[in-house]
Amino acid sequence: MLRLTEVKLPLDHPPEALREAALERLGLPPGDLLDLQVFRRGYDARRRSAIHLVYTLDVAVRDEPAALARHAAHPHVSAAPDTAYRLVARAPEGAARRPVVIGAGPCGLLAALVLAQMGFRPIILERGKVVRERTKDTWGLWRRGELDPESNVQFGEGGAGTFSDGKLWSGIGDNANRIRKVLEEFVAAGAPEEILYVSKPHIGTFRLVTMVEHMRRTIEALGGEYRFGTRVTDLEIATAPDGTRRMRGLHLDGGGFLEADHVVLAVGHSSRDTFATLLERGVHLDAKPFSVGFRIEHPQGMIDRCRFGDFAGNSTLGAADYKLAHHCKGPGLAGRTVYSFCMCPGGTVVAATSEPGRVVTNGMSQYSRAERNANAAIVVTVTPADYPGGVLAGIDFQRRLEEGAFHAGGGGYRAPAQTVGDFLAGRPSATLGEVVPSYKPGVTPTDLAPLLPDYAVAAIREALPAFDRQLRGYARPDAVLTGVETRTSSPIRVTRGGDGHSLNTRGLFPAGEGAGYAGGILSAGVDGIKTAEAVARSLLDGEAARAA
Structure with missing residues (x-):
């Protein structure tokens, strides 16, 4: 196969235009093109008056070596790379x-x-x-x-990503085809095949539910x-005379115990009780x-018109997204960044708390993305210097903000809300405008400023007018702010070494968002594959050592 990149076509091009573009690029007669597959499709919207699609195509042609040689100097013609994922190990017979x-x-x-595909028959423990x-x-x-503190947006089969937009793109690197592996497994489980080639694939909550069920059946x-x-309440860790610490098992709620010397810790960013247990057992953690x-x-x-101009509403483009960032310059704000997250x-906007008496917001979309509002988190980076007090101080910081939001909302998990106009003017909202908030169980108009540290409020107030210069109308007075967003990522890292084991506890494999190694469905899935590979290598090394 040959790979053709940067193939640009109009939004409304007919299907045969792809084949014609490939033939023109390669200078071949029609009969020499044997097959054509779309590997990637994106769009270029930098000029709203001239939006076009941008393709990467994989094509099979007669006499491929000759075609490749003729275009050796062409920057957008090359041999198509191998995108197949290969398992790194197989479990020994009778393991x-x-x-x-x-x-x-x-x-x-x-x-x-x-x-499971490698034959290791894993046991999966899920508290939800x-x-x-x-x-x-x-x-x-x-x-x-x-x-229900054990069954909510954060806890249960599918994890927090089940109730989200289902975004499947990330800026992570991948030279082992793990990204492709994640996407192909999702398609096999019922995701639309387009996620394999569109530049910003997403699935949506309803489809994620059925996919998770299908993947469970496959694993079983x-x-x-x-x-x-089944909630893990404690870890059994043995310490050898040389000081080496090794996993021996897991204590479960209800008094059960499970022997385990290879444990993947993929608990998500909201398993605060688990983080406390890890600290008590001396597992290495970093804030x-x-x-x-x-x-x-x-x-x-409004977002569609800002991004796509006259092409707003185009079915190929779909609902427009955005990504914004502002580096603050105001007094005391140097080094602070405000950015959009999880657009x-x-x-x-959904209720995403997992603890009583606290309010947390998140965002969710269905595959159709057909609701009337666009939403995103507008957040400020905070560091351990902002919440001193130990490795778990970030969790205490989050909880204080979430408790404040619960009380400001008036109880019943209503969320506090404020119009952008009132927030920028520094006055509480008594009513809202034409933008109807989507958060359920409902919102209470109020003043959001007391809910965040002063520096965060000042940073967001500086950023909103800057974002308005990028997307006209972003700071419109009746846009709605709802608080608070605190679970953007884990406040701790369960640090691991290059071999995947915990830095100081052999047999414990920290992974995913909760361990501080991912941020979203795709990167979490990739990290899960990487961790499975580390576990498999360790298991095989152990088998070899015992055989010797």
Whole structure:
């Protein structure tokens, strides 16, 4: 196959235009083009009056070596790379040791799947419920203000990413085809095939639910075992005379104990009780930066017009997204950055708390992205210097903000909200405008400024007018801010070495968002695969050592 990059075509091009463009690029007669596949499709919207599609094509032609030689100097013609993922190991026949995966979010799910495909028959422990039951509990919070601390947006099969826009892109590097592996497994589980080639793929919550169920059945068919409603309460760690610490097992709620010397820790960024247990057991942890702020909502049509001009509403382009960042310059704000995060086109703001008496916001979209509002987090980076007090001080910092939001919302998990106009003017909101907030169980107009540190409020007030210069209308007075957004990423890192083991505890493999190694569904899935590979190598090394 040959790869053709930067193939540019109009938005409304007919299907045959792809074939014609490939033939023109290669200078071949029609009969010499044997096959054509779209590897990537994006768009260039830098000029709103001339938006066009940009393709990467993989093509099969007669006499491929000759065609490649003729275009050796062409910057956009090359041999198509191998994109197949290959398992790094196979479990030995009759292997008795089974790895354990804690957490059934994207990271744990892909780690378990790859371990199962390698024949290691993983055991998956999930503190929450199966995804269908979890969905009912989550809607109970949104519709009735009833929180189940073990079954919500954060906890349960599928992880936090299940209730999101389902974005499947990331800026991570990948020279082992793990990204392609994640996407192909999602397609096999029922995701639309377009996620393999569109530049900004997404799935949406409803499709994610059925995909998670399909992947569970696949893992079970390969010998994996799920245990739902099973929370790990403690770790059994043995210390050798030379000081080496090794995993020996897991204590479970209800008094159970599970022997385990290879444990994937994929607990997500909200397993605060687990982080406290890790610290008590001496597992190496580091405090790390994260971000806090608010959700902001605008009419989706306004964002579409800002980004696409006369092409707004085009079915190929879909609902427009955006990515904004502002480096602050005001007094006392040097080094602070405000940026948009987890932007959800045509979506809703959702209640995402996992603890009683606290309010947390997040964003979610369905595959259609057809809701009237666009929403995104507008957040400020904070570092351990902003919340001194030990490795878990970031969690205490988050909790204080979330408790303040709960009280400002008036209880019942209502969220505090304020119009952008009032926020910039420094006055509380008594009413809202034409932009109707989507957050359920509902919002209470108020003053959001007391809910964040003064520096964060000042930074967001500086950033909003700057964002308005990039997207006209972004700081419109009736845009709605809803608080608070605190769970952008884990406030700690469960540090690991180059071999995947915890820095000071052999057999514990920190992974994914909760361990500080991912940020989103795709990167979490990739990290799950990488961790499964590390576990497999360690298991095989152990088998070889025993055989010797």
